[in-house]
Amino acid sequence: MRCSYFDAGTCRSCTHMGRPYGEQLAGKQLHCQTLLAGHTELEWLEPVASQESGFRNKAKMVIGGTAQNPTIGILDADGHGVDLRKCGVCSPGLRAVFPVLATYIRRLRLTPYDVPKRTGELKHVIITESPTGAVMLRLVLRSEQTLPRIRKHLADLLADLPQVKVVSVNLLPEHKAVLEGDREILLTEQSTLEMRVNDINLHLRPQSFFQTNTGMAAALYRQGREWVNELAPASVWDLYCGVGGFALHSAAPSRTVTGIETSSEAIVSARLSSDEAGLAGMEFQAGDATAFALAAERSPDLVIVNPPRRGIGKELCGWLESSDVQHVVYSSCNAQSLARDLAALPSFTARRARVLDMFPQTTHYEVMVLLERTA
Missing domain, CATH: 2.40.50.1070 (OB fold (Dihydrolipoamide Acetyltransferase, E2P))
Known part of the structure; x- marks a missing residue:
């Protein structure tokens, strides 16, 4: 992709502008693999490419x-x-x-x-x-x-x-x-903007967060759904759930899914989507993800985390270590904080990982990792 603003030096926000797209994607894959090189049992799936231009929603x-x-x-x-x-x-x-x-x-x-x-x-x-x-x-x-x-x-x-x-x-x-x-x-x-992603209608209120690349968001949620359904947990928590993307894609008969998000507006949107779809076993609460986990009387079979760039942090990692959670699906927009969090989870083994190019023309990307308790 070429950009006249970048070529003229008017805007340099897209630091990879002008580089061949295949080279960009390969570089992101290598960057992530290097950061997670210590996880020797990790299977790397093919990265998911985005369209190069016109992708921002x-x-x-x-x-x-x-x-x-x-x-x-x-x-x-x-x-x-x-x-x-x-x-x-x-x-x-x-x-x-x-x-x-x-x-x-x-x-x-x-x-x-x-x-x-x-x-x-x-x-x-x-x-x-x-x-x-x-x-x-x-x-x-x-x-x-x-x-x-x-x-x-x-x-x-x-x-x-x-x-x-x-x-x-x-x-x-x-x-x-x-x-x-x-x-x-x-x-x-x-009051809400309807975002059809895969087979789910998500609803965005003005201050709700949503991924800036709808195509990659759809791929992200499909990958999460695939891993969750393969493991078939009876109970799932979606921490940092936003408007409910991962949670709603994880719904299944006889499965309870709980979404936690600090934004009360996002929770209103998630509940609306769940009600419209007629999904059973869904619950959404506004609150802090770490505080919710620490206060819970019992842990679920599987936890999905999709935190901001700082990662989930020591306190939530410590709770996961001491819990009965068997699997974690970790979606990260910052592989450096991801690597730090994984190092704080020695009881879990990283089994699979996939890079999704949420942000073409930049150094940023999304990566998903499937963790399994082995200790």
């Missing part, structure tokens, strides 16, 4: 420039906006939204936030596209000052972008390097 863009000439993209070293509305890793559906959104910003005179001066209102836009082409649009604002204007002209935006089904405003009053704040104001009657 989510765009997290900084709004810069002026209300009359807004940029949609990133900031340069001086804090000024750089326009990336033709970014090739974004899906065609996302790219179709950007020019209409720029027109909307001009029409409503939404002043972009000026980072060096700490003035202005519109900080970011976060846009997510479902496999059906439906879109969720979130506007990250400094305050509620422009909210009445946005509400007044919302119908115009929806007329120009009929694929947009969910719109919300997120408030981020602080001047700090984060993407969004805690408070979300829903502006549309529809």
